[in-house]
Amino acid sequence: MALLTYREALRTALDEEILRDENVVVIGEEVAQYNGAYKVTEGLWAAHGDKRLVDTPISEAGFVGMGIGASMLGLRPVIELMFWSFAYVAFDQIVNNAGCVRYMSGGLLNVPIVIRGPANGGTNVGATHSHTPENLLANMPGLKVVAPATAYDAKGLLKTSIRDNDPVMFMENTLLYGEKWEVPDTEYLIPLGQADVKRVGRDISLIAHGRAVLTCLKAAELLAAEHDIDAEVVDLRSIRPLDEETVITSVRKTHRAVVVEEGKPFCGIGAQLVSTIQEKAFDDLDAPIGRVASLDAPAIYSPPLEKRQLPDPQRVIEKVLHLS
């Protein structure tokens, strides 16, 4: 086991998949000669050259669509978006082309593409650069959505996503790029659609994805230390496909749930989870299901206030105490 940053784990996944499959090509702004805007691809251009690491102009609709077209002929493009926020200028390509051409062709073709990059707030860059579109894209049948919370998950899920034969929207987090976790030296894959219980507990289920999982883990520590509440933390890891079974199993055990996300609440991932839990585990619930999300406004710039806008351990704890 080596201690790797989330960024290094992603890079290792890309490196290994480039070596494994000649059809894997990394395309995006500043991914090659600049070594990546967030240094995820650092060193890969030097190692693999122009064919496998391709710098593009600032032209998301163009190069995302180009990647989709190339994938229809069997390439496996990994498209880096400097921010997932920039996907909005490529929305037609992602939704109508990546998401719908398989269906509209009656299954005659498929789109083995990965679109990846950071999708998070909390970096004081204002609303345009702080979008968290996992709920938007998970709403589109045909697309898959993945959001790893740790370096271990980031590597295993990215490798799986690259090998997947459907379009995978892979959402990272700039605040996690420098965080370290233990990552095996040997190859491993993590299936899409398999949640992970990051902390076992018996009193309440905290269900989250991405960085909100870490928020929940901190909240769980404090709940145990200060309130004698033993929280279980379920990391969805992938939003679509969604591991409902792990969620329901956890809620049946704890009889309480709070769903936590860094996205906005309206039509959020949490809304989907609440619907699922009440339908499949209604009789097991001892309290209403709680939700914690970003405060429902565009991302604010002011650094101290943006911290308050995003879910933090304190807000999770307050919600848990309210339900207990």
Next chain:
Amino acid sequence: MHTVLQSPGESRSTINEQLTKADKIRLLRDMYRIRRFEQTSLKYYNLGRMGGFLHLYSGQEAVAVGTISLLGENDHVITAYRDHGHALAVGMSMNECMAELFGKATGCSKGKGGSMHFFAPDKRYWGGHGIVGGQTPLGAGIAYALKYKNIPGCCLCYLGDGAINQGAFHESLNLAALFQLPVIYIIENNGYSMGTSQKRSSAYKSSLAERAEAYNMAWDVFIGEDLYEVRNRTNIAIDRARKTQQPTLLEIQTYRYYGHSVADANAKKYRTSEEIDDYKNNHDPLQIFSKALLQEEVLTQADIQEIDKAAKEEANAAVAFAEESPLPEESDILNDVYWEVDNQTEAAKHGYYFFNN
């Protein structure tokens, strides 16, 4: 009129001379098949037998048939929503196309795509795309994959004159020129982006294709009523793409006889009946090519009538096929969404993909 970069090939003068008598008859037959297929589909659309839109290609047949007739086994096609002509020209059957219009399970897309979304990857035909200009980055991507794999082919990517003002198209031109992709963008300029004429929708100097100058891309503009001319001029671009992997922007001036779609209630309000009649009487690609073949004594008037009759019969048979075909099952609604699910792979064994309760 203007080709900025000269063709590296010599085929401009010889490409039509290579056609055999049988080839020429096939080309004429293909144009008749498109015309009669669409007129037949219009009849049944008006009878309420199909839903949605129906964007007819009538009047533009020499463009699809002429350009696609130049393609070989490494060449690919992608187009917009006015896609029936290209579909038949690449060799899709009238049956599968008509059945798709009727929403039947035997349709080329199993009734899931409809008029605007015909696909045939086995014929290197990648759709059939409904959003104006949305297919143009895909065309660049197909060419990108060819170049990446060292396949000496090209991609013909068609769009209408209304699509040239979409941002995605300009991004595609930039990428195609920057990365030197073997894609040929073909603007089928029928003069109207829906009900808005070219002059009311596009800013330009001498032509729409001239915009390629800004991207240092080769371009050409010509009239598309004569199939021989379409082949001549397009082949220069295809040659360039195959041999030097350079893109080209072509503008082929043409005309559609019907409205933007059958639902275009104003089809005869934004243009005059005289204008439509002039094209039908003096610029019809079927008539012009028929005349050429009569002059060359490739066939007789009786032969042409036979071709026409056969095309009508084939279209009527396609209607019968479509009518007799089953609808998709309700359970089919949830198929063809994810490859991994359809193929019941290991990857699809985890988690829920659909949320129908």
